[in-house]
Amino acid sequence: MKIVREALAGTQESSDLMVKIAPAHGELEIVIHSEVIKQFGDQIRQVVSDTLCAMNVHQGLIIIEDKGALDCVIRARLQSALLRAADEQAVNGGALK
Amino acid sequence: MHSQLPIDFRQTIVAQHPERLSQIRYLLADSGLGLDNDITLFVEAWSGSQLVGCAGLAANVIKCVAVNEQLRGENLSARLLAEVEHAALERGHFHLFLCTRPCNRERFARSGFWPIAQSGNNAVLMENTPQGIERYCRSLRAKRKCGENIGAIVMNANPFTLGHRHLVEQAATRCDALHLFVVREDASFFPFSARLEMVRAGVAHLPNVVVHEGSQYIISRATFPAYFLKETGKVQQAWSEIDVLIFRDFIAPALGITHRFIGSEPFCDITRQYNQTLHDLLASHIEVVEMPRIKATGNAISASEVRRLLKTQQFSRIREIVPDSTFAHLEAHYRASAEVA
Numbered sequence: 001m002k003i004v005r006e007a008l009a010g011t012q013e014s015s016d017l018m019v020k021i022a023p024a025h026g027e028l029e030i031v032i033h034s035e036v037i038k039q040f041g042d043q044i045r046q047v048v049s050d051t052l053c054a055m056n057v058h059q060g061l062i063i064i065e066d067k068g069a070l071d072c073v074i075r076a077r078l079q080s081a082l083l084r085a086a087d088e089q090a091v092n093g094g095a096l097k
Numbered sequence: 098m099h100s101q102l103p104i105d106f107r108q109t110i111v112a113q114h115p116e117r118l119s120q121i122r123y124l125l126a127d128s129g130l131g132l133d134n135d136i137t138l139f140v141e142a143w144s145g146s147q148l149v150g151c152a153g154l155a156a157n158v159i160k161c162v163a164v165n166e167q168l169r170g171e172n173l174s175a176r177l178l179a180e181v182e183h184a185a186l187e188r189g190h191f192h193l194f195l196c197t198r199p200c201n202r203e204r205f206a207r208s209g210f211w212p213i214a215q216s217g218n219n220a221v222l223m224e225n226t227p228q229g230i231e232r233y234c235r236s237l238r239a240k241r242k243c244g245e246n247i248g249a250i251v252m253n254a255n256p257f258t259l260g261h262r263h264l265v266e267q268a269a270t271r272c273d274a275l276h277l278f279v280v281r282e283d284a285s286f287f288p289f290s291a292r293l294e295m296v297r298a299g300v301a302h303l304p305n306v307v308v309h310e311g312s313q314y315i316i317s318r319a320t321f322p323a324y325f326l327k328e329t330g331k332v333q334q335a336w337s338e339i340d341v342l343i344f345r346d347f348i349a350p351a352l353g354i355t356h357r358f359i360g361s362e363p364f365c366d367i368t369r370q371y372n373q374t375l376h377d378l379l380a381s382h383i384e385v386v387e388m389p390r391i392k393a394t395g396n397a398i399s400a401s402e403v404r405r406l407l408k409t410q411q412f413s414r415i416r417e418i419v420p421d422s423t424f425a426h427l428e429a430h431y432r433a434s435a436e437v438a
Contacts, residue, residue, distance in 0.1 A: 006186065006191035007186070008182055008183055008186050010179075011176065011179050012172065012175035012176050012178065012179040012208055012209075013172075013176060014172065018179055018182075018209060020182075020191075020209070020225070020226070022191060022226070029228065031227045031228075033207075033209065035207075061226070061228070063209065063226065063227065065208065065209040067172075067175075
């Protein structure tokens with residue numbers, strides 16, 4: 001999946017997160033800010049990289065502002081933002097688990 | 098997903114609902130803020146029938162963010178900013194800037210904004226990406242030139258006059274390479290593309306001059322935190338400082354700039370103050386070289402004089418104070434058709 005435009009998803013509500021995505025040539029840069037980074041930083045990073053991997057994203061700028069969201073919320077917000085940022089209309093259901 | 102109180106968000110397009118501004122004005126005044134007239138959109142937060150928060154958007158700059166005192170600590174400003182970011186993206190602005198007082202810096206830093214430069218206790222400029230200025234510097238570093246003396250000039254060139262050309266020529270003789278930035282913001286009489294073209298044509302004979310398209314980081318609407326300081330003098334000062342600090346701490350190191358050349362400013366107070374700020378803040382980092390303006394028929398040459406002459410179609414007098422390349426552009430685009438015929 002190729003990121004061709006800038007996109008947002010989510011909110012800054014407690015238990016939610018905001019995802020910002022922008023195209024970037026030849027590099028994948030992931031920035032994670034979280035209120036619970038100390039306790040769950042590794043877990044959050046794992047969810048993010050798994051989701052990117054499942055959706056076959058290898059370049060782009062991914063900024064995440066987490067307000068303590070559950071893993072399923074992180075995954076859903078990230079997927080929404082990626083779908084908005086990508087040039088593909090067809091959704092691969094298997095990747096969106 | 099649950100907040101303490103039910104808050105409804107609403108967008109107000111300023112041009113369509115000017116009557117809604119009065120409440121916003123009160124809310125801003127409570128926080129010691131004024132209302133900037135370049136704001137096109139407000140996101141409002143309502144608790145029942147009370148306006149409890151607002152955030153304004155002027156192109157890609159967020160300003161006039163205020164939250165009712167009783168609701169502070171509820172994460173409302175972060176929610177407001179998120180709403181503004183969505184609204185801005187709908188209008189094609191993803192990369193956003195935000196000006197605020199330094200006391201709010203931490204609060205906005207928790208909402209996805211990164212500081213770029215700060216002017217004392219007056220103002221801090223932030224952007225909604227952690228690598229905006231970094232990425233810009235990387236692109237600049239690719240245009241680095243070798244040499245001991247590397248100069249820089251920033252000009253609006255509205256339009257490019259003999260005065261501008263003189264400044265560039267003088268600076269170029271004193272440098273191994275000279276980086277010339279043309280202000281990008283389209284707020285001048287001549288559009289950016291025309292100004293850039295006139296500059297390129299006007300310095301084409303100087304082999305060691307590199308012409309750069311300006312950016313958000315050099316004299317732009319973003320680097321102008323004008324709204325929250327009441328006294329105009331303070332406003333200009335804060336604006337000048339932020340702009341000069343970005344130049345000093347990011348742009349100059351990226352290009353290895355050792356000298357900044359400026360023209361003396363006999364006419365415009367803002368530019369004169371900006372020049373003074375350059376002297377003050379660049380001292381001991383970068384040498385500031387202020388050059389006197391050249392004169393034509395007794396008066397210092399200025400771009401505003403060219404615009405004045407253009408209004409009254411005085412092309413023979415314009416010819417005396419602009420290079421041939423600029424004159425050709427002006428004649429082609431601005432000479433009244435009746436006169437051509």
